[in-house]
Amino acid sequence: MHLFIYGSSGIDKTALIQKALLEAGIRPLSIDAGKITLAAQSLGIPNAESLSQEGQVILYTRTEPEDTLSQNQVLDMLDRPCQVIGLIGDRTDPFIGKLLAHPLARRAELREDNRLAVAEVIHHFLVQASLAKSLGIDLKPRPDGLGQTIAIIGGGGKTTLLYMLARELAAHGQRVIVTTTTHIRKPTADQVPMTLTFDTATGEPLQTGRQLSEISAALDRYGLVAVLQPTDETDIRGEKKMGPPRGLLEALPQLADFILAEADGSRGLPLKAPASYEPVFPPHTDYVMVLAGLSALNQPLQKVCHRPHLAAQRLGCDLDHRIQPADIARLTIQSYGPQKDLPDRSRLRFLLNQADALLPDGPLGTHPPADALKTAQVLLELGADRVFITSLQSAVPVLQSFIKER
16 A cells, blocks of 8 residues: 655655654654655554555655656556555645545645644554545445435535545445535536536436436446536526436436435535425435534524524524534434434434534644534434544544444
């Protein structure tokens, strides 16, 4: 397994990472110019040898890839299965930008005053490289042969999770379709390599062999495809919204291993109180990911929640009430909890996202802030079975998991 660490040219990364590893009790096998070789077993990871080639993990630590490997060599390695990329530093170099576009890329800050966090980040890259695995998503196919469908609902971080999961699953060889049951912006080329849009303005049905064949051919070529329908609506930025491909949603699980659907809207706010007709689940939903943004803590309800009047009614508070951990838990469980009418067989996951917002002046590391833990505890007490504290835009996206066995 190879971990690429580029950027921050003013720092001696080899020396800094070596010191961080020693502080964490990890002794390298060898240290060469721009390269540190570790024994996978020394990392304290169960079955570590299965994660790496020849039982070794290699860290490349030079700013300029030509110092150790050519750019073409690096890019060729990234095309192989099970490669992991760590990016520590900034995005200024064009080559680093290419690496950041890779589905398994993560980014962290490397600073002189944050050495131990470097070791934690490295450990994360090796243990928790799979976001899907961390969230308990089974990659095995359904017994009926259909692809699995993941509905993403709630507040802050839905779109980030949508594309992170999609790109990761595709990188591991899964055929993945991204879509929506409500409205989303058209994906960028960095988010999805191919977007297919089908217009039903003529009123003609879409579920035809030609259109399904077009989607299947795109999946064969790209592995990850967005399937959407243009609308006449615009978002708050004035951009055209994309809607669900009506007539095709039912057929998509026949074509792909995974269908990821954003099934709720929150106007970019961390919290949401859904109306009676929300969310809109896609057919054959297997997993439901419910997100709530921890950036709402200590903020006035009316500024951080979509449909704040509904939220105020459910919480029994005023619109200017400042959100506390118990408020997020109560609103989330009342709005999306296990007592709600969820699709058959669906598995419910609660993600308390934006944990990094609780520590704006310091590194997050891998330890959840106290208010995040309080929120998770109340969620569990109110009936949630699986709760994850996350920071989806950080180097360690899943900080802690709470699983309550039935």
